[in-house]
Amino acid sequence: MWGDHIVENLVGAHSFTVQGLIPNLYNTPHQQTGREYCVLRCDHTQDLRELGLQAQHRPRQSSAVWQKPTPAWRDKLVKTVEQRASNHSVRIFFRADDIGAGGQAFETLCQIFRFHQLPLAMSVVPAWVSTVRQQQLFAAAPLEEPLWGWHQHGWRHVNWQSSGKKSEFGDQRPFEKQWRDIWQGWQKMQILFQGLCLPVFTPPWNRLSLTTIKVLQKLDFKAVSITKPLPSGLKTPLGLANFRIQLDLHTRKAKDPEADFDKLLAELANLMDRREPSGIVIHHHRMNIFAFDFLHELLHLLKRREDVELLSFQEILEMENES
Numbered sequence: 091m092w093g094d095h096i097v098e099n100l101v102g103a104h105s106f107t108v109q110g111l112i113p114n115l116y117n118t119p120h121q122q123t124g125r126e127y128c129v130l131r132c133d134h135t136q137d138l139r140e141l142g143l144q145a146q147h148r149p150r151q152s153s154a155v156w157q158k159p160t161p162a163w164r165d166k167l168v169k170t171v172e173q174r175a176s177n178h179s180v181r182i183f184f185r186a187d188d189i190g191a192g193g194q195a196f197e198t199l200c201q202i203f204r205f206h207q208l209p210l211a212m213s214v215v216p217a218w219v220s221t222v223r224q225q226q227l228f229a230a231a232p233l234e235e236p237l238w239g240w241h242q243h244g245w246r247h248v249n250w251q252s253s254g255k256k257s258e259f260g261d262q263r264p265f266e267k268q269w270r271d272i273w274q275g276w277q278k279m280q281i282l283f284q285g286l287c288l289p290v291f292t293p294p295w296n297r298l299s300l301t302t303i304k305v306l307q308k309l310d311f312k313a314v315s316i317t318k319p320l321p322s323g324l325k326t327p328l329g330l331a332n333f334r335i336q337l338d339l340h341t342r343k344a345k346d347p348e349a350d351f352d353k354l355l356a357e358l359a360n361l362m363d364r365r366e367p368s369g370i371v372i373h374h375h376r377m378n379i380f381a382f383d384f385l386h387e388l389l390h391l392l393k394r395r396e397d398v399e400l401l402s403f404q405e406i407l408e409m410e411n412e413s
C-alpha cells in the first residue's frame with residue numbers, strides 16, 4: 091500500500107509521486123507515526139530530500155516537542171492557520187539565529203525559504219565567521235539574493251553574567267565593554283556583508299540592558315529584535331524599534347512533547363492575532379527532519395493566506411520610517 095502512488099496534497103496545490111515507504115526521511119524508531127498523517131496529506135519528505143536534507147540528518151540536540159511527530163500534527167497546524175479568528179491582516183517575520191557557518195541544516199533552511207520565495211532575517215554572530223565560513227554562508231545564501239536579512243547577533247555569543255539568566259549584554263557588563271563588542275561586531279559585519287547588513291541588533295538569548303540600548307543608539311542602529319518589550323526607564327524618542335519575537339520554535343524547554351506541541355500552536359494562534367509585526371525564531375542547529383517538515387508546511391500555509399504578510403527586516407524598517 092505504501093508503494094509508488096500519488097498522494098494528493100489536500101492542503102496545497104502540489105502533488106507528487108512518493109517512492110517507496112512514505113516516512114522514509116522519518117527513518118527513526120517512530121517510523122509508524124509517519125503513516126497516520128500521510129494518508130490524506132502529502133508529507134514533504136520528497137521535497138525535503140530534493141532540498142538537500144539527508145535521511146540520516148540528526149541534530150546533536152533538539153527540544154522534546156520535535157523528537158517524534160505528534161499524532162495528527164499536520165491537521166492541527168492546518169486548523170490553527172486556517173481558522174484564524176481576527177479579520178485584520180497580520181504581519182509576520184522569520185528570524186534565524188546563531189548563523190556563523192554552513193552545513194546541511196543551514197543549506198536546507200535556505201532552500202526551504204528559497205522554495206517559498208520568502209524572506210528570512212539572518213542573525214549572524216560576527217566572531218564566528220571566518221573566511222571559509224563566509225564562503226559557506228554565501229554558497230547557500232548568496233549576498234545578491236534579496237531574501238536574506240543579514241544582521242548582527244551580538245559579538246561572540248558568550249555569557250558574561252555571573253548569576254541569573256545568560257546574557258552577552260546584561261547589566262553586569264559595563265558600557266565600555268559592551269561598546270567595544272558591539273562596535274567591533276558591526277565593523278566586521280560591514281566587511282563580511284559588504285555594507286549590506288541591516289542596522290538591526292539581535293542580542294544573544296534575546297536579552298539586553300539599558301547600557302546596550304545606549305550603545306546601539308550611539309552606533310545608529312535602528313532596531314533590536316527581542317522577545318520582551320524594551321526595558322523601561324529610557325528617554326524617548328528612542329530611535330530604536332523592537333521587532334518582537336512571539337514564537338520560539340526550537341529552543342523550547344518543555345518536556346511533554348504533545349502538550350508542548352499544543353502550546354506551540356496556541357502561541358502561533360496568538361501571534362496571528364497581533365497587530366504589530368511579530369516574529370518566529372528558528373535555530374537550524376536544533377532542527378531535525380520533523381522540524382524541517384513542520385517549517386515547510388507552516389510557510390506553505392501562511393503564504394496561501396491573503397491576510398498574512400510575510401515581511402523582511404528591510405520592509406519592517408521601511409514601515410517604521412514611514413510611521
Ligand SMILES: [Zn+2]
Nearest residue numbers: 187188294295
Ligand atoms: Zn543565539
